[in-house]
Amino acid sequence: MIEVSKNPLLSFPEILLRGVGQVFFQNNPWTGLIIIAGVALSSWMAAVDFLLGGTVATLVARWFRADEESIRNGLFSFSGGYVGLLVGIFAHPAMDNPVVELTVYVMLGGVLAVPLTSGLTHALKRLDLPAAMFPVVVLLWAILAGILNTGLADFSAASPLLADHPDISPAYTWKTWFFGITNGFGRVFVQLHPVTGLLILVGILVNSRISALMALLGGCLSILLGYVFGQYEPILRTGVMSSNPILTAVALGGVYLYFSWRSVIYALLGALLSIWFMVAMTVILAPMGLPATVLPMVLVVWIMLLGGQTFGFVEQVPLSEVTKPEEHMKHPGR
């Protein structure tokens, strides 16, 4: 079990920051601190929404007497906070009085995230699968669609993927790679500021070199694929193609599967699949006006873990023992 600070004045912020780190599967408050600083640099409002949603969710989880270890690992601050941040970003343009309305919705998201997260985590354990961001996306869609009860605002319009563009793409340069990958980190929080992305990468590196490496490999793969298939270059620069493969590569490369050259291959196959799923879901959800966000990654991680459970090729870390890639490799029997 993770040791959380015994000083109650410190333990609560620690839980909140662990929740931030969990977005990139890093259960480490310093990682969380660096990441949330990176987000605040791009949008202080987004950072506030995350912390507000995370605070409400953690308090409600305590009140509901949810599993104490999950609370301390930041499960609820993660999902309440992340749904708060996403609701804030997507719903903002549809609001007359954003400060009051967003506060209400972010807090509502934080409350509702608790049963959804705890229940789905519990149900998915039977398949040895993590709930990851699944509860977050379900709740995000419910709140987004529910906010506008006549005529759905087109939240999917926020995706650069669906924008019109010329047939001829500008040339791919080092900038494509640099911004495509760094913005891929920021895109997880729907931020478009390269320093945000760099700080997130540093935050991951603080906790796990393996995760940072996998994140970079996932990001490179998305740019490479865009290059091979002739994707319109400015789309890649927004990071919209990279966020899902980055998260998928991290999740499969060491966090949920024991790290090895085989799991690297397997994780990159998952990252490849997540790019397809992301494009597919963005298109499929467009008529309903909803954003896919990180759902493609969640589905791909589930598919690859379910598959991995049946293959001799890779080995899954038992869910109750998931900490970080480097720790997993120390365990006896590996």
Added chain:
Amino acid sequence: MIEVSKNPLLSFPEILLRGVGQVFFQNNPWTGLIIIAGVALSSWMAAVDFLLGGTVATLVARWFRADEESIRNGLFSFSGGYVGLLVGIFAHPAMDNPVVELTVYVMLGGVLAVPLTSGLTHALKRLDLPAAMFPVVVLLWAILAGILNTGLADFSAASPLLADHPDISPAYTWKTWFFGITNGFGRVFVQLHPVTGLLILVGILVNSRISALMALLGGCLSILLGYVFGQYEPILRTGVMSSNPILTAVALGGVYLYFSWRSVIYALLGALLSIWFMVAMTVILAPMGLPATVLPMVLVVWIMLLGGQTFGFVEQVPLSEVTKPEEHMKHPGR
């Protein structure tokens, strides 16, 4: 096990009426009798469709040698009947020769409801969840979409939520509350007759005062929420906002969770969530032209029960022991 009348002439009607009561989670033939009378008052055709679908489903379930206790508890008369009623109401406008065609479709719904209900009930038991209306809604959608094989009639148009309305809402008066709540009961059967709603409430009261109380609290919450968020008043009067929270509050407040002040809070949180889900689903389903009906309630009940299984805050009644709220409280160990 519920004792059903031993007189075969009486046992079959008793099973049918228990099925009617099950729509509001009340396994009581007198409740069913009062409710179906209330429905018939508003539309005798709807009542006939329910009884026809329920009869077919019960006979088919017997023929298939389904679980006898489930048959006697009205599981099949409930789901075959309810799908029959809903198919009748939504499909009616699309028919050239309604009497013949509806009879065929209602009977078809009754037959198909049997494997779907029995199978899903069986599968969901592994998660300690009730199937509730899930099979009904799935079958309803399949039949509605299947009826028109070129160009979907817009069944979602039946939702007052999606109709155009002026920006300024008329004032909320006692009538908003009275009709909003009573029509919320009737809306479960897509009926708009206040006496129907009152009779349903009386029917619930005959079986369980706790359920009747929870139903009223769920109804009040929906009007309150509409008031706070400035929902257009005539929408509320149709009861379309109240039906899902009423059912959610009943299901979570005593039926599937042991009744306590904590489960009342938890049930009302579920009722709140069901309002969001209802608005969201109505909007999401609109491009496909399908009605959400009570599916939001089912999903919310699942989420809250799955969550509740992991919380110390509330306690779930084992599915095999679900009878009625007052009975549950008598059990030892509570």
Added chain:
Amino acid sequence: MIEVSKNPLLSFPEILLRGVGQVFFQNNPWTGLIIIAGVALSSWMAAVDFLLGGTVATLVARWFRADEESIRNGLFSFSGGYVGLLVGIFAHPAMDNPVVELTVYVMLGGVLAVPLTSGLTHALKRLDLPAAMFPVVVLLWAILAGILNTGLADFSAASPLLADHPDISPAYTWKTWFFGITNGFGRVFVQLHPVTGLLILVGILVNSRISALMALLGGCLSILLGYVFGQYEPILRTGVMSSNPILTAVALGGVYLYFSWRSVIYALLGALLSIWFMVAMTVILAPMGLPATVLPMVLVVWIMLLGGQTFGFVEQVPLSEVTKPEEHMKHPGR
């Protein structure tokens, strides 16, 4: 366990052909040989796509050390091959350079099919359900929607069901029955060549007379239903109404349920349901531009098996013992 040829030069083609047969639930290489010949007669490119996708999937499954018995039964050659064939057919019109692009996509489909098929098969085993074509359809949708990342080509337009047609149907003749049923077999591979259909029927007959009989009954039911409900005759001739009930009748009539007059009735009820689901899904998926293909059959088979597990009326063959209808009847205890 199935005995596969020990000669490695023969075992690989045998695995590929078993995979072809598995599309009609026939684990028999001769059946596969006749079927793939029938497909090649109508479109040699479709046959090549199947064999290419199946080869890639089988090699990847070996590399991943997937369950050896599943590999030998053609599970991976079936799903990789079938997804390859379907991707080839639906995506072809959207391609500038079909030969190169399709080869890439068909191979991609073959790779991705492996974790998806193995994982879902593993997960569904807990409910005693076969994954069947579910992974195939999920992957098909992901690839189709992902191919075109701005503006979805309308792949559902390939369905004759959605085409405009006059109100008055031409008369039903023996040709309706003959072509409607034979094309129903071919339609599973999206082929419209009556000899293809006849060869598939012969292929099934080589392995199992019961399956061939059930296939014909399922096909007849679809034409009969079209006749009763006045479906526009040329639609029926394309076989689009028959493919799902044919597969459903085969799956439930002897393959997954022990064969008896009761399971024949039950299978035909499933076939009936699959027609509704097929029409419903085609219509529901139209706004997203995706084809339903055989998903209706998969869902109906799941529903009927889940239901069947709870009924005394029919008995399910344990998944690990599924071979062919005639074999199942020899087992002791039947």
